[in-house]
Amino acid sequence: MNITVVSAGAWGTALAVAFAARHRVTLWAREAEVVSDMQELRENRRFLPGHRLPDSLLISGDLAAAVGGAELLVVAAPLAGFRASLRALKALGPVAPLVWVCKGLEGDSGKLPHRIVAEELGEDFVCGALSGPSFAEEVAQGLPTAVTLAATELEFARRIAHALHAPRLRVYASDDLVGVEIGGAVKNVMAIAAGICDGLGLGHNARAALITRGLAEMARFGLVVGGARQTFMGLAGMGDLILTCTGDLSRNRRVGLALAEGKTLSQILADLGHVAEGVGTAREVARRAIDLGIEMPITQAVDAILHQGVPAAMAVEQLLHRDPKDESA
Numbered sequence: 119m120n121i122t123v124v125s126a127g128a129w130g131t132a133l134a135v136a137f138a139a140r141h142r143v144t145l146w147a148r149e150a151e152v153v154s155d156m157q158e159l160r161e162n163r164r165f166l167p168g169h170r171l172p173d174s175l176l177i178s179g180d181l182a183a184a185v186g187g188a189e190l191l192v193v194a195a196p197l198a199g200f201r202a203s204l205r206a207l208k209a210l211g212p213v214a215p216l217v218w219v220c221k222g223l224e225g226d227s228g229k230l231p232h233r234i235v236a237e238e239l240g241e242d243f244v245c246g247a248l249s250g251p252s253f254a255e256e257v258a259q260g261l262p263t264a265v266t267l268a269a270t271e272l273e274f275a276r277r278i279a280h281a282l283h284a285p286r287l288r289v290y291a292s293d294d295l296v297g298v299e300i301g302g303a304v305k306n307v308m309a310i311a312a313g314i315c316d317g318l319g320l321g322h323n324a325r326a327a328l329i330t331r332g333l334a335e336m337a338r339f340g341l342v343v344g345g346a347r348q349t350f351m352g353l354a355g356m357g358d359l360i361l362t363c364t365g366d367l368s369r370n371r372r373v374g375l376a377l378a379e380g381k382t383l384s385q386i387l388a389d390l391g392h393v394a395e396g397v398g399t400a401r402e403v404a405r406r407a408i409d410l411g412i413e414m415p416i417t418q419a420v421d422a423i424l425h426q427g428v429p430a431a432m433a434v435e436q437l438l439h440r441d442p443k444d445e446s447a
């Protein structure tokens with residue numbers, strides 16, 4: 119299959135490396151220095167240093183040339199650039215079937231990526247989301263990873279999952295697009311919370327409680343907006359939640375660790391050099407939860423720390439002093 123990966127951040131580059139073992143893959147980057155680096159040194163030093171790009175992987179800085187002849191587009195831009203990427207693709211002519219990998223809710227609108235696709239490319243556009251527990255570093259190394267390809271049309275999800283599936287990158291199909299997107303969005307907020315929890319030295323018990331109650335928040339929110347309960351117990355829900363709440367490769371978790379050290383958010387994001395989608399998504403999920411009347415105390419606490427200047431230790435105390443309740447509530 120001819121695949122074009124649009125955007126060469128850490129994840130787009132790692133996926134391009136993985137897909138290139140079995141497909142004809144072009145990786146498009148918007149930054150001229152990233153393009154020349156990858157062409158000349160066969161390495162993406164800016165976003166995924168230390169990993170050699172396979173010789174068969176084509177690198178391009180010309181979007182029109184990169185997408186010409188593509189049978190599948192993998193849009194690997196973060197949420198902030200997702201709508202603009204779709205518009206750029208649409209401006210070039212008919213758009214090939216497409217999957218996206220960003221995890222979160224769009225800033226200000228609070229929309230999930232599939233709604234952005236529907237608005238930009240039409241309600242019937244054939245598309246899906248690739249999500250699940252998958253650090254770019256490990257996928258680039260060829261370490262075993264399992265992810266979910268979700269689409270409202272199960273046949274499309276199965277066809278693309280089958281095409282992308284490989285022994286070291288196992289791809290499962292799902293028809294619960296909303297549930298898969300909500301899992302990927304909320305787990306990033308929880309990863310920030312877990313970083314704060316560990317950074318403050320609250321212990322293993324607290325982290326296990328946080329992950330479990332975080333999963334309850336994810337499911338409460340996800341069920342109201344149309345996801346299926348079993349999705350939150352799967353790779354794109356619990357799987358990704360565990361990975362990013364416990365693994366120090368997570369940028370969102372690292373934001374939480376740095377907040378616990380007392381660093382300012384602007385300083386943390388400048389040092390990170392990568393996106394941390396949970397930062398913007400915490401605000402959007404917190405807002406939508408209030409509008410929908412859904413109780414999400416951990417999300418509200420993360421939003422308060424990130425965007426309302428509440429000190430992390432104070433937000434934790436407020437969480438701990440909440441009244442007792444039934445676990446199933």
Ligand SMILES: NC(=O)C1=CN([C@@H]2O[C@H](COP(=O)(O)OP(=O)(O)OC[C@H]3O[C@@H](n4cnc5c(N)ncnc54)[C@H](OP(=O)(O)O)[C@@H]3O)[C@@H](O)[C@H]2O)C=CC1
Nearest residue numbers: 126127128129130196198199219220221252253254392393
């Ligand atoms: N890294 C990972 O392990 C995984 C990441 N993801 C998701 O994939 C998405 C991309 O993440 P990742 O590749 O890691 O991010 P990185 O921070 O490594 O790279 C981001 C890429 O997107 C570009 N970019 C940043 N802002 C914009 C914008 N406003 N418009 C267009 N392009 C932009 C950057 O280019 P520039 O520097 O020029 O702005 C860069 O090429 C995120 O939604 C993330 O949650 C999903 C699974 C795993």
Ligand SMILES: O=C(CO)COP(=O)(O)O
Nearest residue numbers: 250251252253368369370
């Ligand atoms: O989504 C990811 C792994 O599945 C990557 O998480 P971070 O964006 O927190 O690094």
